[in-house]
Amino acid sequence: MKRVCLSACLVVTIVLFQYCSKKDSGTTTGTGTTTPAQPTLPGTTLNYVMTYPAHIQAALLANDNTPADNAITNDGATLGRVLFYDKQLSKNNTVSCGSCHQQKLAFDDSSSLSKGFEGGSTDRNSMSILNVRFYKSGKMFWDERAASVEKQALQPIQNHTEMGLTLAELETKVKALSYYPALFQKAFGSTTIDSVLIAKAIAQFERSIVTYQSKYDRVKQGLETFTPLEAQGEQIYLTVGAPNTCNTCHTAPMFLNSQTPPFAFPATDIGINGQNRFKAGSLRNVATRTSLFHKGTVANVLAMFTAGAPGTGTAPIPAHSVAPQDVQPLMAFLNTLTDNTIITEEKFSNPFK
Ligand code: HEC
Ligand code: HEC
Incomplete structure (x- = not known):
């Protein structure tokens, strides 16, 4: 009993210590290194699993590219949202998916060619990612070179102009961020973090971006x-x-x-x-x-x-x-x-x- 309490107290102390040492994250410390910003999520999980008006449901029935093993869940899309906006997914922590797919610009950006993590230009114009769920083949990009929304998600991360990481670097970086284990646990029932699950969560978030309120x-x-x-x-x-x-x-x-x-x-x-x-x-x-x-x-x-x-x-x-x-x-x-x-x-x- 005493032992349980002791180890529980130890855990609490460690957690508190980690929390305190990270709470002023996103700011530059005295040593000049920047600690990562923390996401702010609402206490109640937001709703991504939707039933749309009949004319949209009919289109979904005909064209949905959701694979059997990656249906949208509220916790999966929530994790996807954090990953989508996390600049830690780029080599020098300056660019996220959301940099070139900005919500206020209909998930597009406003330039002909976009700037990647080192300021280099992309080869093509950024695409709006509204309603990607409704492209039946699931093939993504102007030239359809990605076979699915999941496969697409890992490409900008590895692109030398856009985000510049290897998949191994991606996994190491995401594992090191304090807020991810709990989010993966909720989304996939385990604290395992790998690029397959990262891609799945991002794809769930993207498939939930559906216009039906115009x-x-x-x-x-x-x-x-x-x-x-x-x-x-x-x-x-x-x-x-x-x-x-x-x-x-x-x-x-x-x-x-x-x-x-x-x-x-x-x-x-x-x-x-x-x-x-x-x-x-x-x-x-x-x-x-x-x-x-x-x-x-x-x-x-x-x-x-x-x-x-x-x-x-x-x-x-x-x-x-x-x-x-x-x-x-x-x-x-x-x-x-x-x-x-x-x-x-x-x-x-x-x-x-
Ligand atoms: C530096 C800018 C940049 C970043 C960062 C970026 N994208 Fe893109 N995105 C583009 C460009 C440019 C294209 C079109 C490229 C092409 O077709 O060759 C594109 C295309 C796409 C498409 C294809 C849409 C369709 O209808 O076929 C999806 C989906 C997408 N991006 C999602 C993402 C995700 C997810 C991330 C983060 C993991 C991301 N993008 C990061 C610029 C960016
Ligand atoms: C025969 C097929 C075809 C017809 C007809 C057609 N389009 Fe397109 N449209 C395309 C294709 C393919 C592209 C992408 C071409 C590219 O980027 O080079 C495109 C691109 C566009 C774009 C730019 C989309 C973006 O995300 O940058 C707009 C806007 C557009 N079309 C509107 C229209 C309107 C309005 C009409 C009728 C007046 C029309 N299109 C007729 C095939 C068509």
Whole structure:
């Protein structure tokens, strides 16, 4: 009995000591070394396991790329959230996934090419990661080189420009951070920390980033109506350029088509299978995004409609410009796709500040 108490007291003392020595983390100590910041999580776990409105559930049923062994759980996505925003996952602790996929920018960034941990530029434009769960094949990146959301998650970490770690370094760093064992325990039932579980947790968090609270969604649920201009824009979206309409390639309701585009763009980059083909991500919130297309060369949607984008304009390779009278209604329609909740919601935000 006494022995139990003694060792319990010892544990408490050690924990207290560790806590005290780390509590002013994120600041520079007298010796000039920076101790890591701690995440702040709410007392009650936030809810990531959702039932969406019927039009979204139907799309999920048709296109969900969640593997059988990695369904979203609230604790799994919570761990994923911490990992996603943790700068310790980069070589010099300066960059996290959230640096190039910023919540306030629809999980994209605002530059054509992004800056990695040493200031070097990425080869391509950062993608918005909204609704990645709805890309049926699960293939990620502009050229679809990652076979799944899980496989994708470890690539930026190992990329020499982006985050610059080996998987062994990643595991060592994550194991050394005091807040992770408890988070892994809750998420996966064990304090084991390895790159497979890191990838799974990040993927759970990413798959939970689903837009369903825009005006478009309220209209589809019969809760609101489009203005005449928005309704006209929707009609144009569904018909212009037929048989290859906007909706053929960017299909409602997630404005994402799970089929690999079967056609090649003019050569600026090798693309999918070296065939100059590129994936397009979800067009949700696209009216607020800047630096579009795989090289980030198109300033925004308005510039795309008026000046065009990489493409020949020869069907089915769209130059993405439209007739002048279609611009205003199309813009009005695309504005209804903006979900303002997702860009501020606590459960998707950076827990390190
Ligand atoms: C330095 C900037 C940068 C960092 C850091 C970064 N990314 Fe990215 N991300 C990009 C770029 C650039 C692309 C497109 C690259 C390509 O297609 O070749 C991309 C693409 C993606 C995609 C593909 C989306 C799709 O629809 O195919 C996902 C998912 C993603 N990143 C998640 C992450 C995760 C998870 C992390 C952290 C582990 C991360 N990113 C870190 C810049 C970054
Ligand atoms: C035949 C298929 C096709 C059609 C039709 C099409 N697109 Fe695209 N779209 C693509 C592909 C593929 C890309 C990615 C190309 C790239 O990055 O080089 C793209 C990119 C985009 C982007 C940039 C996305 C981003 O994340 O950077 C926007 C916005 C867009 N399309 C809107 C539209 C609109 C609006 C229409 C109708 C006027 C339309 N598209 C018609 C295939 C199509």
